[in-house]
Amino acid sequence: MRSFYKILIVIIILFLAMLIGSNAYISWMEQGKTGRPYRVEISRLVHAIEEQRIENIDLSEYEYITNVELYSGNETAFFEETDSDYVIHQIDGELYRLEYRYTWESLSQIRMIMNLMLGICLLVMLGILLYIRRSILKPFETLREVPYQLSKGNLNVPIQENKSRYFGRFVWGVDLLREHMEEQKVRELELQKEKSTLLLSISHDIKTPLSAIKLYAQALSKGLYSDKEKQGEIAEHINTKADEIEGFVSQIVKASSEDFLKLEVNNGEFYLSELIHQISGYYKEKLELIKIDFRVGAYSDCILKGDLDRSVEVLQNIIENAIKYGDGHTIELLYSEEENCRLLTVKNSGCTLPEIELPHIFDSFWRGSNAGNSKGSGLGLYICRQLMQKMDGEIYAEKRDGEMWVTVVFEKV
Secondary structure: OHHHHHHHHHHHHHHHHHHHHHHHHHHHHHHHHOOHHHHHHHHHHHHHHHHOOHHHOOHHHOOOEEEEEEOOOOHHHHOOOOOOEEEEEEEOOEEEEEEEOOOOHHHHHHHHHHHHHHHHHHHHHHHHHHHHHHHHHHHHHHHOOHHHHHHOOOOOOOOOOOOOOOOHHHHHHHHHHHHHHHHHHHHHHHHHHHHHHHHHHHHHHHHHHHHHHHHHHHHHHOOOOOOHHHHHHHHHHHHHHHHHHHHHHHHHHHHHHOOOOOOOOOOEEEEHHHHHHHHHHHHHHHHHHOOOEEEEOOOOOOEEEEOHHHHHHHHHHHHHHHHHHOOOOEEEEEEEEEOOEEEEEEEEEOOOOOHHHHHHOOOOOOOOOOOOOOOOOOOHHHHHHHHHHHOOOEEEEEEEOOEEEEEEEEEEO
């Protein structure tokens, strides 16, 4: 904000300098011309009268001379006051009254108009700067520390609402992000607490059958049960306790494999054109910059079931994978229909994923052998499948002639 005030001061100083300089220049013009223009013309006119008769002189050639009178003996008429100034000259023994007019009205008007225009320009510039300060700089000032606080984990940082046409939606989005991060943090803490409690409980429950197995094993090793029938009974008890332990282990595995990503979907209805517009609007420019040919096939618009934002997220994940693991030549968006469903396929050239690995690409934390040094978590396509299933849709992949085809299926309304 200090830089803004510095700019404001500099602009005011520049306008004041222009105002003072222009007025000084006009004053210099006024002083430089005082008495000189009309005196020069009077000298020219006197010389012309000396050379020819006054009737042959054209006064339109003189800018400041308005009239010439020859003395006729009437002093009252000759010396009377008029709107013009005048001088008396004797030429060839006769008196001539040379009237002239030279005022500063034109320069004064120029000065007034110039000062008025400079004042208006200054007010307009100040108005624009104050509008920028109120509508852009001030809202941004209140948001400057928010990303830093969020990066430190301070999710309770206050974000004031702002109705600015430039920052209103941005502030709203940042606040939604903060709330989402806060909710996610609470869910993670609750999930961690639940899993910790479950592990402690199961660990305690495992001790009982494990202790029984150890006792039975010690008894058998010491030969306390010589009867074959009794030994068989003890073996059956050990097997039962082992089944109990296996059940507890299954609970642990199930708890670990539960949906660790809380994916919320707001199912509704949206037009296919809205989805394609958002995807093509973003990737057309991006892929053009990295020299990938991005093609969007022809389609007929329709209404689909699902969540528009989540659908955009699904297609973005698929296209990002196509960029990362394709050969960088072409990515194409195709459309087809089956029964009451609309199928959207992202096709990319240069698929190097082995056919045998294709069934695993939607598994969580799984990465193909073609990943190489590419960074990733192995969750992208897993998230896509979870989202599509929550929207009553489906996603599948196939490999055709060295190309990867990933298809998402939406139900039509």
